[in-house]
Amino acid sequence: MGMTEEEDDSGLSSSGEDDATRSNTNDDSPDSDEDDEKDQQQVTRSGSGMDWAALLKLAEEAEAELEETYLSPLQHHINQLERGKEVQKLGSLRALPEMIEEEGEAAIEALLPAVQKCLRDEAANLDVHCEAAVVFKSILQNLRLVQKHPGLSEKLLKNILENVQQQKDNMSAAAWLETLVDISDRLDLQAVKTYIVPVVQQQSEPTQRIQRRIIATKLLHKLATILPQTEIRKELGTAVQTLCEDGNANVRSGMAQRITQIAKSLNTASESVSLVLPCLVSLVGDEEAPVREAALNAIASCIPTFxxxxxxxxxxxxxxxxxxxxxxxxxxxxxxxxxxxxxxxxxxxxxxxxxxxxxxxxxxxxxxxxxxxxxxxxxxxxxxxxxxxxxxxxxxxxxxxxFPKAFERLLPLLEAFCGDSDDEVRVSIAASYHEIVALYPTKQQLIPPFVELVRSGATEVVSKVTFNLGKMLPLLYKCARQKEED
Structure with missing residues (x-):
């Protein structure tokens, strides 16, 4: 059945209205709004290609760098120590001697406190503390710089002592204690008595960490060369006894290696006998082989002090x-x-x-x-x-x-040494053969061992013989002539 033109238009109109209604319904839904918003953001990003947050951060950093360029070198290093990265802090620490050289008291008054604050803030940073310890030592060992700025050495010393006391990390504390060992002879005697002696007394106590006690043995050795002889027994005696009786073998070994200097530094032989000799006897009988070895090696040098x-x-x-x-x-x-x-x-x-x-x-x-x-x-x-x-x-x-009269008993030993299969045995006897000839200038028996020694051909043996040949040849020649005449 055919449709009229009006009916056909009416059908088209109705169909268009239905499509529009469906379209409006879809546009009004929440899901559609979110999708449009995401699409819009994606279009924006794809259109710009920029990370605005990153750009803002870069701009802030550039502005900060620009501000730094207008700061004085002194303020620049202070800022680095307060807010810089580790590498920047290390750089500012290394610049401390130069800044003191150039800025003088201003650097001492402003930069030193900033360094100390940085060390407190970086208490767990071994690299920072080790670097600072090296820098402090270099300044204190710079005699010209210390003399130019009176009071600088005392300020640095107080800072070092503060770091020794506050550092809980074993390695960092050791770095500061080693610095004390290295710089103690650069300080005046009164500063040593006031500041360093109490440190060694404290660090030698059994309650301290082992590494601190080991370094205390080094500090004792150094102080024994600095303090007046009349004061060593009083100031260091207790620490010496405590460390020689320490429960750790490494500490006792450290004392055995340094006991000779203590003995030589004491005021009288009676003081050495009362303080050093009991310690030496104890160390020689120690249960640990390294301690005994160090003590045995110390005996000969201590004997003249008794x-x-x-x-x-x-x-x-x-x-x-x-x-x-x-x-x-x-x-x-x-x-x-x-x-x-x-x-x-x-x-x-x-x-x-x-x-x-x-x-x-x-x-x-x-x-x-x-x-x-x-x-x-x-x-x-x-x-x-x-x-x-x-x-x-x-x-x-x-x-x-x-035993000059025991030549005949000792001669076979000399002959054996000169023909020994070990090069170092022959080197030892070659190095002292001129002394032997000088002791017995008329003994013809010394010629054959000498010839045997030279015939060995070892380079170092021949070198030792040649070095003293001028002292031996005239005497050996006389012996040979006498033998021919006899």
């Missing part, structure tokens, strides 16, 4: 006991004893009787005999034997001096 009575009644028996034990056990301590044996014997010769002297000579011969290469020795025993022979060769001239 009274004659103490040498006779305490030191000589101590040396005999240590030596006999080492020879009997033939352990690693034997090499240490052999190395020191000649000097021990020489330093104690004035208090030795005939029996003691006989013991020295016989013990030396025993050590050399045990040390000779033999079949059936273990690798450890062979190595130890080599070390003992080196030490005995080194001490050979000392034995000749002490």
């Amino acid at each position: 009274t004659k009575e103490a040498k006779k009644s305490t030191v000589l028996p101590l040396v005999r006991k240590c030596t006999d034990q080492a020879v009997t056990k033939a352990d690693e301590q034997l090499a240490i004893v052999a190395k020191n044996f000649g000097e021990w014997a020489y330093e104690l010769r004035e208090v030795m009787d005939a029996l003691d002297q006989s013991w020295v000579l016989n013990t030396y011969l025993r050590m050399v005999s045990w040390a000779q290469p033999k079949d059936g020795k273990t690798a450890r025993e062979s190595l130890l034997g080599t070390l003992v022979r080196r030490a005995c060769a080194y001490n050979f001239p000392c034995l000749l001096v002490m």
Whole structure:
């Protein structure tokens, strides 16, 4: 059935109105609004391609940098210490000596407090504290700069002491304590007494960390060279005893290495006997091998500081006991004893009787005999034997001096040393052969060992012989001529 033109238009109109209604309904929905907003934001971003937040931040940083360019160098470094990154703070710390040089008192009054505040704020930053410690030390060791600014050294010292006390981090505190060790001899005596002595007394206490106590041994050594002899026993005596009895072997070893300087610095031999000798005896008998080794190496240097009575009644028996034990056990301590044996014997010769002297000579011969290469020795025993022979060769001239009438007993040892398979044994005897010839200028028996020594061909051996050849040849030539005439 056909439609009229009016009906057809009416149908089209009705269909258009329905589409418009549906369109309006969709536009009014919330989901549609959100989608449009997101689309709009996406269009905006894609259109601009800019991160405005990042741009604003860059602009602020650029403005801050521009402001920095108008600041004085002094204020610039203060700002860096207060707000800068770690690398900037380190740079400002390194600039401290230069700023004091250029700005003088202004830098001291303004920059030093800023440095100290930075160190408090960066309490856990090891790099910052280590760098500051190095800078402070460099300033205090700059004599010209310190003299130019009176009071600078005291201010830096107080800052160092504050950092020592406030630092909980073991490594940072150690850096500041090491700085005290390095700069203590740059301070006047009154400053040392007022500020440094209390530190070593405090740091030597058993309640302190081990590393602090180890550094306290170094500080004791340094103070012993600074304080007047009459005051060392009073100011440092308690700390010396405490550290020698410390529960940690590393601390005791540190004291054993430095006990010689304490002994040499004391005012009288009686003070050395009452303070140092008991500590030395205790350390020599320590249960830890490194402590014993350090103490044994210290004995010879301490002997001259003791009274004659103490040498006779305490030191000589101590040396005999240590030596006999080492020879009997033939352990690693034997090499240490052999190395020191000649000097021990020489330093104690004035208090030795005939029996003691006989013991020295016989013990030396025993050590050399045990040390000779033999079949059936273990690798450890062979190595130890080599070390003992080196030490005995080194001490050979000392034995000749002490026992000039024992030449015939000692000559076979000299011949063995000159033909030894170990280069260092021959080097030791070559270095002292001119002394041997000087002691026995008429002994023709010294010529064959000398020839054997030169024939070994080792470069260092020949070098040692050649160095003193002018002292030996005239005497050896006379011996050779005399032999021909006889």
